[in-house]
Amino acid sequence: MIKKLWAWFISAIKETLNLSWTLVGLVIATLTLTGSAQQVTGLATLITLAIWLLTISFRKD
């Protein structure tokens, strides 16, 4: 189990690194926005990132 988790963790880091430029852009975009738009963009970014990382194995299959 731990081994699996570790493997996922490593994959997640790799995937996140792959998304570096996109994430930088989204962070900048979020910081440029204010109010509700900022909250929605921030939340959407985090949720999407979480889904993206949780579905690594699913997408690879």
Next chain:
Amino acid sequence: MLLRICIALFLAVPIPAFADETPTTTTTTTTTIPEGQVVETETFDGGVDSNEQTTDIVVPETENNNLVNIDNTWSGLYGMTNTHIELEYQKHSGGSNDYEFTLPEDHDVYEVGFTIGALNNTGSVEYTHSDDTTQSNTIDAQTYSNNNTMWEDIVYNIYDQTNLFIDKFVITINDWALVDDIEIKYIGTTTTTLDPLTIQRNANFASYGISETDEEKGIREEEEAEVLEQIIVMEIQEAIEVESNMAETGYNETDEERAEREERTNVVIVVGDEEVTYTEKEQNDGTIDRDQERAMNEELYGVALTDEQIERGDLELYDVEIIDEDIYEEEEQFIDDADILDIEYIELTEEEIEREAKELEYEQEIEFFEFESEEKAREFIDTLIELEEIDLEIYEVEIFEDDIVVDEVDWIDIYVENDLFPPTEEEIQEDLLEVQDEKVKENVEEVLDESIQEIVSEDTSTTTLPRVEEEESIELTEEEVAVEVAEIEEVIVIEIEIATEQEIEEFTEEELVEYEEAKEEAIQEYVEELTNEEASEVLEEVNDIGVQNLDQASEEVQEVIQAVVEEAIEDVAELTEEQVEVVAEVLQVEAEDVEIIAESVKDDEVIAEAVEEYVERAVENADIENYTLADVVTEVSYESFIENPIETFVDFNNLGDITVANIGDDMTQDQKEKAQEVVVPVILTRIASMAAFMFRRS
């Protein structure tokens, strides 16, 4: 042997005798005093009690420093005069201490001198130059023989060194010594002092674009008021004229127009023996006919009556009787005239007689015409007679018209009811422009052009008139900015003694905190006392110069402006539309965005901080074009993210209130535009990278 003889001779001859006989040589040193040289001496003898400094030289602090004392204890002794400064006070040995004398920054000092006395131990003085190089000199220990001679003048001069000046000097000693008469020399600079009138002109030009003194402004405004008054009087006069002329001539016209029209339409006709001028109305109402009839009948019957009067028998009133024979008699007289031969008598009807009479009359009148033939002339006269007959028909109508009682018409009331009078601002404007054109002819168009603009600008709150000239975005020169800043500083008056940089540097931490608190309190008090109008006035002044040019204003003024902006945002609901626009211009956002900002400030810390720091950051980023509140928001947001990245992304306060429809409604237009500039490239970049990835895989 020879050496011994020489020694013997040396001893035998008294040397003082030679010395007495040596001729005295006088060496004259010519010192050229540089042109414009200014000498300032710190005597410590200033003020009423002769114990204050006389120059701007910063001397070692005496407060909380028991090694420095300024008094007149040693006046007249050790080279001291009156008040002097005592260094290493009551100390006679041990470690040395430094005593710094900072010279005024606004002068390029090339020579420093001072008198130092009662120095028992050797000391030193180090001069620091403007290029941070130094020069150290020793101050020799002074031997006491008496207290009138134990002193020395120290002078340091670097005049010969180009572009090098003395900024300060430090005396390092370990013995109680006295210092006085610190003298500095520099070349005085010619300060261009603007005369008060030029200052007024500059200020007024910067304020409303007219270079004039306050007195000239007063005169101009008086003249403009007079012009305006004259225009109103003219309008009233014109209305009265029009009313009067309408009643008199039936034409809606001024006297001038009437004169022009009459000049065009009036005719001069010879009636009897004299020339009579008839107006258009008289031409139309049959006056000419009646006058001609009267003239003719006067000639015939000796009574000036019209034909109609004769027809109705008015001649009887004058005891005149028409006898046909009379006519024949006259005609017979012609027949009897020997000069006229073969005249055939034709019996004419009354109509024909009348026609003949008119023919004669017209022949007299149109004698200046040239006709091709007699027939043509007769044809012309016939036409005239026919026209006259038509006139006679009109005459009937005219009589009928005379019976109509025309009520007196109050044209002013009609004008007022129909909004034709009093003149609207637009009409006044047009009249002003007309007057301006007239003035152009008199070579004074410039003055009036400015006056119109002034009137328009002064009345913008109550009129819908377009400005004569749209204000152009003009980049201010440094001088203009300085004038504007001076104006802002005139408007903003806070009741606190502003400390100089030097004073602030010398503050202890506690004093600094106290000073800052007092300043903040004074600013807060000032801003709270401001009415919305006054706040708006301050912000208008800021708009005149531009927020980013406020770097030339003092820190206190910047803080006041910042506080005014914050106050305006807080009280946005109380502001008028114009005042909101002024605030919007300061923040460089749309007027409708001011309300959004005011709402956001309440629950968004980032925007609240951005508003709080807007002026300060705008001044700091003076070199960035179009630096707006949105930029400050982004900066603050970025700083907040760096400080606490998680909080920025997980700050979901009012998530429940957000709907798809209202996302972004709480963003200013400017913020949206700036966000678009970032978000769109991010999406495009992502699409491009995905496409590249797909391409590589395939």
